[in-house]
Amino acid sequence: MNSPPALAPPRRRAPASAKSEQRVRDILRVGRDVFSERGYEHATTTEIAQRLGISEATVFTYFHGKRxxxxxxxxxxxxxxxxxxxxxxxxxxxxxxxxxxxxxxxxxxxxxxxxxxxxxxxxxxxxxxxxxxxxxxxxxxxxxxxxxxxxxxxxxxxxxxxxxxxxxxxxxxxxxxxxxxxxxxxxxxxxxxxxxxxxxxxxxxxxxxxAPKAELAALRRLRADIELALQGAGSASA
Incomplete structure (x- = not known):
């Protein structure tokens, strides 16, 4: 009998300080660059940390891992x-x-x-x-x-x-x-x-x-709008 799939761990929540929020934004910004350049398989949290000048442990403070x-x-x-x-x-x-x-x-x-x-x-x-x-x-x-x-x-x-x-x-x-x-x-x-x-x-x-006949209905509405506009132009010139 197959065992039930393991539940994903909850996302780490950043502390509510402005410094921590900025750290998360920086990790995400550099992470976007690294994942874009390397793809998922070859991207590493080590490289992300190195580009930011921080330790990999700091990345793991806010995220459980690469996934x-x-x-x-x-x-x-x-x-x-x-x-x-x-x-x-x-x-x-x-x-x-x-x-x-x-x-x-x-x-x-x-x-x-x-x-x-x-x-x-x-x-x-x-x-x-x-x-x-x-x-x-x-x-x-x-x-x-x-x-x-x-x-x-x-x-x-x-x-x-x-x-x-x-x-x-x-x-x-x-x-x-x-x-x-x-x-x-x-x-x-x-x-x-x-x-x-x-x-x-x-x-x-x-x-x-x-929708069937929707194009015909649209043309009829356009014709009615044009006729109305022409009538208004005729009344204004009279």
């Missing part, structure tokens, strides 16, 4: 991307524009601000086991995709996104191609223009998830 530190680095990186996406989505005019913004921002930030971390997530994200990162990344991935799920749910509620396809499948239809494109760009080092790729992807993707 927890790497998870926190990715968590903070995801939080930064989520903040950009959540701030920009409400400024887009409709569901299609919001979806294109999500795809473009996702590709742009993964490519221009976090290529090394992107490679780490793609290569380690599916790994399993007590020391692997895949299980640790799962809750981060769910939190990261929450804005997309909300966007798609709102699109279904407004009649812009088809309702006969489950949200989980719609999410996969969006994220699956992006992951493949990032895999090619980052791990196979194929050049990719994030803005051009996002536009092309939406051209193919959106008709597949758009």
């Amino acid at each position: 927890e530190l790497c998870t926190r680095v990715i968590e903070d990186w995801y939080d930064e991307i989520i903040a950009v996406i959540e701030a920009g989505l409400p400024r887009q005019r409709d569901t299609r524009a919001q979806l294109e913004f999500f795809v473009r921002t996702h590709l742009r930030l993964f490519l221009t601000q976090g290529t090394g971390l992107c490679a780490l997530v793609l290569s380690e994200g599916r790994s399993k086991g007590q020391e692997a990162l895949g299980d640790a990344f799962a809750p981060l991935q769910r939190r990261y995709t929450a804005p997309l799920m909300d966007l798609l749910a709102r699109g279904q509620a407004s009649g812009e996104i088809r309702r006969d396809v489950p949200l989980r499948l719609l999410r996969t239809m969006v994220l699956g191609p992006m992951e493949h494109l990032l895999w090619e760009a980052v791990l196979q080092q194929r050049p990719m223009d994030a803005d051009e790729t996002a536009s092309g992807l939406l051209t193919v993707l959106y008709p597949a998830i758009q």
Whole structure:
């Protein structure tokens, strides 16, 4: 009979002093650099400590080990991307524009601000086991995709996104191609223009998830708006 999996130890909590908080920020900053440059397997807490001019024991004061530190680095990186996406989505005019913004921002930030971390997530994200990162990344991935799920749910509620396809499948239809494109760009080092790729992807993707007759309804609304504007212009010139 298999024994139950061991529970991960709770994250160490930094003391509430300003000096300790700054130390944690420094460790995370340098940790991001080292994990980006070395990948998870070859990164070491020893190198992180050396770059900071502190002892490795000081790193372990705030983090149980490399796995927890790497998870926190990715968590903070995801939080930064989520903040950009959540701030920009409400400024887009409709569901299609919001979806294109999500795809473009996702590709742009993964490519221009976090290529090394992107490679780490793609290569380690599916790994399993007590020391692997895949299980640790799962809750981060769910939190990261929450804005997309909300966007798609709102699109279904407004009649812009088809309702006969489950949200989980719609999410996969969006994220699956992006992951493949990032895999090619980052791990196979194929050049990719994030803005051009996002536009092309939406051209193919959106008709597949758009609600039937939604495009026709949008054209009718546009025609009505134009007719109303023309009427207003005619009244003003009379």
